[in-house]
Amino acid sequence: MKKNKGKKINKIYVYILGLVVITVLVLFLSAKRTQEEPLKEENVAKDLVPVISLSEEGTTVLAVGEEYIPRATALDNEDGDLTGKIKVSGIDTNKPGKYEAILEVKDSAGNMATAKQNIIVRNELTNGLPVLMYHFFYDNITYYGEDSNWLNINDFEEQLKYLTENEYYFPTWDEVDNFIDGKIKLPEKSVVLTVDDGDASFFDLAVPMLQKYKVPATIFVISEWYGWRYNADMKYVIFESHSHSMHESGANGKGRMVNWSKEKIVEDLKLSSNTLGGANIYCYPFGHYNDTAIEALKETGYKMAFTIVGGRVSAGYNKYTLPRVRVSAGNSLNYFASSVK
Ligand SMILES: [Zn+2]
Incomplete structure (x- = not known):
């Protein structure tokens, strides 16, 4: 009896062992198959979701x-x-x-x-588009305010906060172009920010603020002096031209742009555009321009040019004598709010 029982147990062990071996084999083979299957499917071109x-x-x-x-x-x-x-x-x-x-x-x-x-x-904007004009920024640590062209960076931050909290819209230059042509309308609370010259205080103080608040601004760069700062990947900064080397006075005490020949201006404008990755929006040095200057701009593919005359931009305006709204130091946030209302 004892011997028989032992044989029976041995037989059961053999069965169990057999079952285990078969199960392991089946699992192994099926695992191998699922591993191979996606590979097979990849060989057949599969139209994925767009x-x-x-x-x-x-x-x-x-x-x-x-x-x-x-x-x-x-x-x-x-x-x-x-x-x-x-x-x-x-x-x-x-x-x-x-x-x-x-x-x-x-x-x-x-x-x-x-x-x-x-x-x-x-609702559509009916009282003109404010294109704001800034110059320099200071923080009383690395830069100090010298005159009303220097804006305290805290005031600039307040303004950006105001614009974003009130859901202002920042049209692109193409949209401004189409707006002047009367091809599109812009919404109320549209505004464009521009900064003249391209000095270090803009890049050191203002750019981090623009990036923090996700507000785009155009920097009109004097490319001979500051063109080396051009960076196509700088977020929220659009590089446009403030001439290459015409931001200096000519013979009669007025800017070079109203002194030079058209050929010389054309050369300067091309050089500036090339330095700034293909600039085609312009800002007159000292706001000085004449017919020759405008002809040169048209010839070199510049689509718009800004003066320093105060005012807003409306449909039908001459694109080569566009006004702006100056932002000066010392004005309250309320004053700022009224200038973009
Ligand atoms: Zn300037």
Whole structure:
């Protein structure tokens, strides 16, 4: 009996061992298969879901009645660029309000991608676009205010805070161009920031503020002096021209731009544009210009030029004698608010 029992137990062990070996083998083989399967599928071209990338962070602001062109691109591995096929829903551009637009795109295989963009539709700007003019900045540590062209960096921060808290819109130069041509409307609370010259106080003090508040500003750079600071990747900074070497007085005490020949001005403007990565917006040194200066700008592909005359920009204005709104030191935040209202 005892012997029999021992044999029986041995037999059970053999069975269990066999089962374990088979289970391990089955598991091993199936694991191997799942490892191989994705590899096999990769060899067969697979149409993936298209990818929508928003080109604008945060909220987009539109004037009522303006068409919403998605600030986004759509790419598909099979169909390529599907940007033109993005469909938009969830927004009524004829009614002022806050919307969450839904962007959808489908590829030829029927794969659908969606993205969302926050949009504010606002009444149109009717009292002109303020293009602000700044110069230098100080903090009383590394830079000191010398005259009213020097703005305390804390005041600048207050202004940027005001603009962002009140959801101001910062149109691109293309939009300003189209606005002057009467092709588009701009929303209320639109503003453009420009800074003249391109000295170190802008880069050291103001640029970090622009990046902190995500507010874009154009720096009109005297490229012979400060062109070496040009950096295409500097976020929220747009480099444009304040001439290459015409920011000096000519024979009659007026700026070189109203003294030099057209050929000489053209040469200077080209050099400045090349130094600044293809600048095509201009700011007259000392605000001095004449017909020759304007001809030279047109000939070299500059699309707009700013003076230092006070005022706002409206549709139909001469693009080569555009006014600006000066921001001087010592004015209150209320004063600033009224100048961009
Ligand atoms: Zn200047």
